Amino acid sequence: MAKLFTNARLYQEDEQVFRPNAWFVVANDHIVSRGTNDVPSDFSSLETTDLQDRYVMPSLINTHVHIANRVFPVGANQLIKTDEERIQNGLANLQTLQQNGVAFARALATTNDLDIDIAKRAEQQNLIGLQTAGRAITTVGGHGSKQGIVVATPAEMRAAVRGHFLAGVDNIKLFASGGIAFSPNEQPDDVQMSFELIQAAAQAVHEKSHARLAVHEEALEGVKIALRAGADGIEHAFDADDEAINLFLKTGATLTPTLTAPYVIVKRGDGILPEWMVKTAYKWAPRHMRALGQYAKAGVKLTLGTDAGSPLNGFNDTALEAQLMVMAGATPAQVLQAATINGAELLHIESEYGHLKTGAMANFIVMDQSPLENITAVNLPTVYYKGKLVSEAPDRSGELEYPLNKGSLDY
Helix, strand or coil, rough: EEEEEEEEEEEEECCCEEEEEEEEECCCCEEEEEEEECCCCCCCCCCCEEEEEEEECCCEEEEECCCCCCCCCCCHHHHHCCCHHHHHHHHHHHHHHHHHEEEEEEECCHHHCCCCHHHHHHHHHCCEEECCCCEHHHHHHHCCCCCEEEEHHHHHHHHHHHHHHHHHCCCEEECCCCCCCCCCCCCCCCCCHHHHHHHHHHHHHHHCCHHHHHEEEEEEEEHHHHHHHHEEEEEEECCCCCHHHHHHHCCCCCEECCCCHHHHHHHHHHCCCCHHHHHHHHHHHHHHHHHHHHHHCCCCCCCCCEEEEEECCCCCHHHHHHHHHHHCCHHHHHHHHHHHHHHHHHHHCCCCCCCCCCCECCCCCEEECCCCCCCEEEEEEEEEEEEEEEEECCCCCCCCCCCCCCCCCCC
């Protein structure tokens, strides 16, 4: 049944403004007509929702989650013993994302390739969309080597990539540098994967027309290696310089900074996480923020991803990432673009996601303020999915206090 929504301040993606007095019609889960001012008489008999002059924009796209992980409650109840429990937890995480205004997510590194099953069940249950990458591919003794697929040669890399596609993944994730959370014996600026290995992965990935290669790179030199080798997107990038910026601009690769990941370790981690992990996050979080500011000011193409499922990083923190990106130096308009159409283009879903033009899926969030003026407006929105009301006040029960109030960073 078709439904009419009226009296909206509707986000115009091309102009990056909210137009008042807008209306749109939803039928068969999609936007089939829209306009401003007077509603055509053809639609006057439809069931109508008055959006009361509130701000309406496309639902968010979170391009970096670890979908099967349980983050809260902290402690013994966090442990998951079976794959079926992990799958059920992943479906619950998708519901949390949906309630917080996310319409599509990309899983990057999932235990036992369970994201493939989670995505299938999510579709059957009419949950939000999910693209998959299975387990990450890493190097001998490298970041995540206990959980991922370990390769040592270009031939092994190509075989691992093709094997993943045969299993049904959508994209490929590489762990190519050190990180914060896996081991006290590595640092984020450890370069762990060669140009030749990443190039072999890129070549194998690009045999598939719609697949993307996402590379975990926190090391500055590693960012440059990955971009030269053909990465479609860089995850994290804790440092920046002119050479790295120019490589992003030249290649058109995207950056998903995941500022939330180290930030929540600092803000939530004291007395909960290992001391070495918190100290590492303290060391790198300010550099991470500065780097994102440099990349944003230079016009590097950004997407929004939170790294949800990493330590103390909940699936309701998508809005926090938007806030941190602005605090780091991105404009609110850049962040809205990162969280919508840029994410859709990265995932090749821009025909239906990332905008509210005619033909788009009717996934949108409704806010009392303009996020172009106050980015925190995207926190706790009213959420519609396929034109149906999903949530008016996302449930944060059982999670740590929000907003964050621990740690000693100066932001």
